[in-house]
Every structure is written in C-alpha cells, then in structure tokens.
Amino acid sequence: MAELIKQLETAPDGATRPLNEVLDALRYNDRGLVTAIAQDARTGEVLMLAWMNRESIERTLETGYAWYFSRSRQKLWWKGETSGHVQKLVDLCIDCDGDAILMRVEQAGSACHTYRPSCFYLRVDGDRVRVLGDAGNAG
C-alpha cells in the first residue's frame, strides 16, 4: 500500500493532506483504475459500480459531475452525456486502502442503462434470482 494511504489509517479525525498527493498515492490497478461506487445522496440507494482513472476523478471534482473510465471503450465517459442521466456530485470519499471511491450523487433520471433506478436489480431469492423492476427504453 502506498505509504501516504497507510499513514492516514492512524491519522486523527479532521487531519488533512493535499488532494494531489492523495491522488498520486491511490492504488490504481494495472490498468490505472480504481473502482467507483455511486450512491444516491438522498435515499442512500447504491446505484452502480464503475471504474475511474486519475483523470476521471479530477474531471469529476472539477466539473461537479461524475466521470468514469469505460473499460469496454477505453475512454473517459461523462455519465449521462447522451442520456441526460447525469450524476451531480455531492461528495467523494476514498477507502482505507486507496483503491475504491464512493460518490454520493444526485442522480438525474435512471442510473442504469436499462432505465431501472439502480443497476443492482437482480436479487437472490432462495435458489432463484429475481428481477426487480421493469426495464424502460433498454435495447
């Protein structure tokens, strides 16, 4: 683990470090990515999980809207750029080992490309998995 992230484990409540140094110290994977969770700031519902590189974290903080890195398209992705389903950033937190991000957001429209409110719509129910909610305009 990067030394700075390790030091912060025992830092007291309210201690601060420069953002740039923390972003340098994150434990990006071999593709330069960390996982990112988006959570509805109002309801607490977990909306989706995606990936961010350093540049997408910076753009998110600069613009106030969630940017991710698309592994399939290998490019930065402004969530909602085409659908309008943007995520306005409320706050952004980093986890104890520096390889995961949690964003609380105000979600416009649906987080999921199926137009369900959350991407986590497949719930285990005994020995079956149950679909929660109907799809909207999904293809």
Next chain:
Amino acid sequence: MAELIKQLETAPDGATRPLNEVLDALRYNDRGLVTAIAQDARTGEVLMLAWMNRESIERTLETGYAWYFSRSRQKLWWKGETSGHVQKLVDLCIDCDGDAILMRVEQAGSACHTYRPSCFYLRVDGDRVRVLGDAGNAG
C-alpha cells in the same frame, strides 16, 4: 457479456432464473472475481468494497454471513472471523452486467480494519483530503 445476464436486462419485474445458472453466468475477471459492496441495511451507509469468487458467494448465501476472497492472501475470508466484526446478510443483489455484488448486511462492530464504521473515511474537501473519524485499535 454472458447471454443470461444480457437476457435479464429486458426481463419483466418478478421474473426468476435458477441461482446456479446466474452464478455460472457472472462476468468473473481473469482471477475469477467480482467486486462486492457491503452496505449497512439499517442506515444505508456504504461500509466497504471487497472481492468475491463464486465459492465465497455460495458460502455467503449458505451461511448467512459475508465471505470474501482476499486478493493479498489468495484465500477465502470470513469477514470478522478473528475480529468478531461479522456481517450478517440481509440480501444480496447482482448488477446489470453481472460483475458486481451488493450485499445489505447487519454489521457487528466496525466494517473497517481501522475500527472506523466505514472504510470510506477519506473525504475530498476542496484541494485537501480530510480524515473522518479517529482510528481505534488499528496497528
């Protein structure tokens, strides 16, 4: 994307499929893992992000407590086995592309190894990162 997971995108509310078939169809990464989020079922707080393989998902469902796969130790890991900070499973959901799990849990003690309630205790605050909460018995 595995065909079954793709089919479920447009399946109606309440449709079900056999759990075993869905677990077969998950998009495990090249190490056989999917990401797993633990969320406090009562407060909605996102507690941690870790990784699961198929066996840890099955053990979680069979035992009713969260099991993960430790990438550093390369073995199954019963969360709280030594600390007592177990996570009692409330429900388990899978996301639209079959590579992320969301578990709502009843957390005993602290989710984080620093004894903070959540692992996401580093919050961006302008051009600084601020520590939220004091560490407990962390080393």
